[in-house]
Amino acid sequence: MGARRRAARHGSDRRGAGLLRPARLRPADVVRLGGTGLRTRPLRVFLSALGIAIGVAAMIAVVGISGSGQAEVDRRLDALGTNLLRVSPGETLAGGEAELPPESVAMIRRVPPVRQVAATGATGAHVYRNERVSPGRTGSLHVLAAGSDLLPAVGGHLRRGRWLDSTTEKHPAVVLGSTAAQRLDVYTPGTRVWIGGRWFSLIGVLDPVPLAPELDSAALVGRPVARTYLRFDGHPSTVYVRAEDSQVASVRAVLAATASPEKPGEVKVSRPSDALAAREATESALTGLLLGLGGVALLVGGVGVGNTMVISVLERRGEIGLRRALGATRGQIRTQFVTESLLLSLIGGLGGTVLGTLITAGYAVSRDWPTVVPAWASAAGIGSTLVIGAIAGLYPAVRASRLAPTEALAGT
Structure with a gap:
């Protein structure tokens, strides 16, 4: 009796050892998978990234032009004396x-x-x-x-x-x-x-x-x-x-x-510095208003990213079903689409940072001002796009991961 139990347990262990386990994706594999979805739809990616870029460029240009103007005032004060x-x-x-x-x-x-x-x-x-x-x-x-x-x-x-x-x-x-x-x-x-x-x-x-x-x-x-x-x-x-x-x-x-x-x-x-401080406070209020408008533009760009990702999930049901049938887990599917959304937002953030810096530099040069683009503004612009990208890509990623292989393949 005991011998049969030991044999049955040994056979079960051999069968368990023969089960296939999904391979773990390395970070490079995750980035490669996310980039594949972007490379296959370049026009849509460009338009979605443009919405993000406009919002980031607006934010950086407002902060940069304001900082450049303040630097010019400080320069003049230093030259004239306080x-x-x-x-x-x-x-x-x-x-x-x-x-x-x-x-x-x-x-x-x-x-x-x-x-x-x-x-x-x-x-x-x-x-x-x-x-x-x-x-x-x-x-x-x-x-x-x-x-x-x-x-x-x-x-x-x-x-x-x-x-x-x-x-x-x-x-x-x-x-x-x-x-x-x-x-x-x-x-x-x-x-x-x-x-x-x-x-x-x-x-x-x-x-x-x-x-x-x-x-x-x-x-x-x-x-x-x-x-x-x-x-x-x-x-x-x-x-x-x-x-x-x-x-x-x-x-x-x-x-x-x-x-x-x-x-x-x-x-x-x-x-005179007292009057300049009061004027700076007024300009700071206007800067806050313009930053708010830039934030709205950034939010609209995030909605565009979310819309792009939802459409991407609907169009790629066959791909999702095939990957699930080949052993991809729900977590890997979610990671793939969140990564794709983050890459799309990162492209828009970097493009917006460059565009905002060029706008600031062009305006400052035209007014003979020093060009000042605070590092925190660039970091905040890119960071906000990544947050928006993660939020915008979360729902499409969860939706993609919930598709059963048979359901996804049947819809193609």
């Missing part, structure tokens, strides 16, 4: 607009670490192309009284013509900021413009002033002529202060009390 402080009137306790004393500029100049001081004063006048323009159509342009010391203090440069000096500031002469000249369509020195009910002669046009952008939309006249013709009262509206680099913080701390000893609480002191 030791410029701006003093301006704040609000009175009653909520009205305060005024800086006329002697504030002279008092600030006495502070030892201060190297340069210059001021502008609002005149209340506006500049027009000619006397026939309606007074209400100011174009948001204003007229400021200024002196010969203003341009060096703010790091400004002339695009053409000359700046105010001891001779021109006593006569009806005007220098236009870059935006003002563009809106008035006046660039040639010697052209006349209408200010405060009389003609002024244009003597110069400024380049954009990054550290004092309010000057871009202004018409600048000398203080003596502003008092004579434009009723300038002598109160400065903005005082620009250049201090020693190592003493900027200490100078900033005493400027309010120095400019207006009686009412220091009604004085505002800021740095």
Whole structure:
């Protein structure tokens, strides 16, 4: 009895040893199988990968252009210096607009670490192309009284013509900021413009002033002529202060009390970098919106990948049935189609990364900016495409693995 049991068990072991076991696929085999499905349908693969590429390119271009613009701003700030402080009137306790004393500029100049001081004063006048323009159509342009010391203090440069000096500031002469000249369509020195009910002669046009952008939309006249013709009262509206680099913080701390000893609480002191930080925050909000649109485009590309994989499963039922009949497991079928989806998404991600980088470089070169494409943006673009590819390919892969060999072969 025991001998028969041992013989039966020995025969069972021999039969079990003769059963076929599915071969394990190596990583190279998995990649080769996934690539086969892509090579047989090149046009469909191209169109699906293009949807992914557009989304990734949009994301990288938005981040790259924003980063390039910020790098250009930083470069200009480094060239111009960040030791410029701006003093301006704040609000009175009653909520009205305060005024800086006329002697504030002279008092600030006495502070030892201060190297340069210059001021502008609002005149209340506006500049027009000619006397026939309606007074209400100011174009948001204003007229400021200024002196010969203003341009060096703010790091400004002339695009053409000359700046105010001891001779021109006593006569009806005007220098236009870059935006003002563009809106008035006046660039040639010697052209006349209408200010405060009389003609002024244009003597110069400024380049954009990054550290004092309010000057871009202004018409600048000398203080003596502003008092004579434009009723300038002598109160400065903005005082620009250049201090020693190592003493900027200490100078900033005493400027309010120095400019207006009686009412220091009604004085505002800021740095150009503060305004640039606020502008950067606004641009960051816009960048977030554009990144959201790029994400939507990426999601649409993922839907296209999923659609391609579903159609691929339906078209390749015979192939799936044959592989199952030859011993392929459900896990191997799932791995094959998920790999195919990942390869398709990777192609789109790499193409989108290259396209986004080229767009950023082209735009930066056209604006004479440094080209900046953060590494994290490229990594995030490719990583997101792989995640989307895995999700998009999961359902078609599971569906393919559930096809029985007889059912798949019968449908061909």
